[in-house]
Amino acid sequence: MNTPIRKTKIVCTMGPNLFEKHLIAPLMKAGMNVARFNFSHGTYETHQHYYDEVCRIRDELGLPVATMLDTKGPEIRVRSFKNGRVTLQNGQLFTLTTDEVEGDEERVSITYKELPQDIAVGSSILIDDGLIGMQVERIDGADIVCRVLNGGVVSNNKGVNIPNAHLSMPFISEKDHQDILFAIKNGYDFIAASFTRCADDIMQIRHILQENNCHTINIIAKIENMEGVENIDEILRVVDGVMVARGDLGVEVPLEDVPSLQKKLIQRGIAAGKPVITATQMLDSMIKNPRPTRAEATDVANAIYDGTSAIMLSGESAVGAYPVEAVETMVRIALRAEADMDYIRRFSRDTSASTDVTNAISHATVTSAHDLNASAIITVTKSGSTARILSRYRPACVIVGCTTEKHVWRQLALSWGTVPLMIAEESNTDDLFEHAVDAAVQNGLVHDGELVVLTAGVPLGISGTTNLMKVHVVGHLLSRGQGLHGGKVVAPLCVIRNLEKDAKDFNTGDVIVCHQTTREMFSMLRKSSAIVLEDDNPEGHGAIAGMSLDIPVIIGAKNATNILKSGAVVTVDGEKGTVSAN
Incomplete structure (x- = not known):
């Protein structure tokens, strides 16, 4: 795990x-x-x-x-006190002044020179995050004379707040x-x-x-x-x-x-x-x-x-x-x-409309990642904007934010759910994706055989052009068995563990992956492009059905139903007996 x-x-x-x-x-x-x-x-x-x-x-x-x-x-702050701090008593008068004075129990300087003009008699003044409260009784030139309502200790450079006041300071x-x-x-x-x-x-x-x-x-x-x-x-x-x-x-x-x-x-x-x-x-x-x-x-x-x-x-x-x-x-x-957190349920409740291509592709990327139970979303981003928009949707899996820019690498450290990685700059999308997946593998974020969703923008290197999404299986050789019938196809996988539950995900042209086929599956087999079986019997139902349909068949592909993921596009080589990432 x-x-x-x-x-x-x-x-x-x-x-x-x-x-x-x-x-x-x-x-x-x-x-x-x-x-x-x-x-x-x-x-x-x-x-x-x-x-x-x-x-x-x-x-x-x-x-x-x-x-x-x-x-x-x-912001407004009090300046320094003679002894570093004073204790104010409830009910006493205390003066805030714009004159330069050494603070004591009766008065202290403040940093904002225009406060006497911006404040009115009766205004509330709070010091040190509201721990000290006072009310303005009168204003005499540079002096704001206040009555202490909530006393306590005030030390050097504490903050001053005037709730609901509109200050003219720049x-x-x-x-x-x-x-x-x-x-x-x-x-x-x-x-x-x-x-x-x-x-x-x-x-x-x-x-x-x-x-x-x-x-x-x-x-x-x-x-x-x-x-x-x-x-x-x-x-x-x-x-x-x-x-x-x-x-x-x-x-x-x-x-x-x-x-x-x-x-x-x-x-x-x-x-x-x-x-x-x-x-x-x-x-x-x-x-x-x-x-x-x-x-x-x-x-x-x-x-x-x-x-x-x-x-x-x-x-x-x-x-x-x-x-x-x-x-x-x-x-x-x-x-x-x-x-x-049930991130998938939260995402399904998000009904906000996608207002541009980047948002639409990001939304589709997260949807696909959830539907396919992807291990990660891997994005290649120049400015970090794609990773931040993906982060907006709070996907259940990790977002791997790959970038060629050092400052973006660091800035993505603040984005929810995102692990930033540095990669080398490339001129074409395939090489960039390959480096991004390799970086994710090297950092232990994904492993061979796991399904990821990739997203980036074409042309490369231009911020705000996210327009590409790809489902990808990590690693090149995903599964190996005995090639029983030749030919090579490139197609999506449909993994059947439970016929009643998984058959609804089958689409015409999919590669069927299961332990062994049955008679009930024949209508699906006729529409499939290849068959990959965990069972190693060359005379089993699936082997004979595949050969009669003249499609590639692989038998003895150990643990294929756990390694291979529905929806991933793969290359099935019926002669070599291999299933490879496309």
Whole structure:
């Protein structure tokens, strides 16, 4: 039995602890697919060192681990306190100011200079993911004087949220611009755009990429407020994926709305054929504890049941005491949840129409894979778009995403159910398919005799031209017996184990494969193109029937009904006694 392949991907946030304790390689081996670098913190020098280390280790291990630069975005934070933190009491006054001051128990500076103009008396202000709540009592120039409603500890650089406020701050700050240029210079695979509100926000990033002749970075929209939720359809049209950033989202909207919005965003992302990352506090207790709570394990599993493409660790990996254990825990939960899923039934309920050739071919590919019980779908893709569309349909078997492009190889590490493989570039489809199947075999994803469905685009090398599908049996020589009657035919197989059940799959011209034929099968035999029998009796019913019909007959083909797969097109050589992949 093949070892199950995890379909849901894992994103891990990088932090100093991982590099100081040399945990990057163990994280990759445990199952990390994407390394996330949070540019809300740290210097370029530090990020450069961490990025170089991740690239060096992934290259040494030969793993397609992608890199993601997470922008600071149009966020507001408090600045520093004299002693690093203060404790606020319920009912006290506390001032947020745009003046440069050293923070204390009465006031602290904030990063957004225009906030006094954008906010009104009575507005709610939340700090540190909503742990601290206050209400605006008055605005005096640069000072916003607030009454603390929910006190607690506030430390340096904590985030500030103003629910339902429309802020005039630009989407891309000068720092974000420089961070995007840093991503371009270093060849990051993804940019995660924080606080995405509309399609225009994403287009601003695309404009910077195009200005710098960069066409290899994919953009992930982080949905963190109601504006982003309401505009999700227009955002999905221009973005490469989305992140359900439940931290800030859970502050901006009522807490009880978050589960419903999570499901909605995942469903919309799947429908659009875009990867969806579910993030924030998935295994939060593992920052300090070696095991998660039961509620956290259920949360991770429910995101997988919802169909999320990836699950993300934030503090658990960046600053936690058990980062490798957190990844291992996610892997176990994912495999267990995925084992519960009836992917074929889910696919059959998908009634969405195919709007173009690529979608139609991808839908047909998954349908064929399910009908034929294929071991894998193997796609050859230049840009990764075919693999991502196949992923949209959530097939029961693994998607093997073969590409000639290194950045696509890594980016496909984020796509649900997809195992990325690098292959050599070829000028014709047959050679490309052969290399793709060989790569899948070498990596233990498929084995000789198994049936796979191949898909690609012709002409080769042009993105978005997927228009070809082929059913293929892995390996060249599939079965051997004694050739009893000569001739050679190329035709689809019809494997008969149970006559009543399997006869309905027979089509005129098929090669009949069974242990031994019977009189009841004669009408089928007359329409068949060849007969392959496990029974080795040269005077048996099938042998005599085949010779009388003057069609190729092979007897003594051991275990043929288990090795050969219905629907696969093969070459039957009645003289040599062989069945070969076509």
